[in-house]
Amino acid sequence: MDTPTRNRIAKLNPSARNEETKIENRMIENIDINDGKISLTTKGKNRQVVAQISTEDLKRELQ
Incomplete structure (x- = not known):
């Protein structure tokens, strides 16, 4: 998340800041x-783990 967005969020009420933290903690880092x-x-x-799919399901959907 960029700095201007973080600054805008910092001015929000605590529940909005908590929601931003929850979203940021769910960002994908690894596959x-x-x-x-x-x-x-x-x-x-x-x-x-945020999401999971079997390789077989993925192969089937890509055909």
């Missing part, structure tokens, strides 16, 4: 392939 599944994971030391 992993394990056990036949493609996983999109978040940034940071507490990485979480």
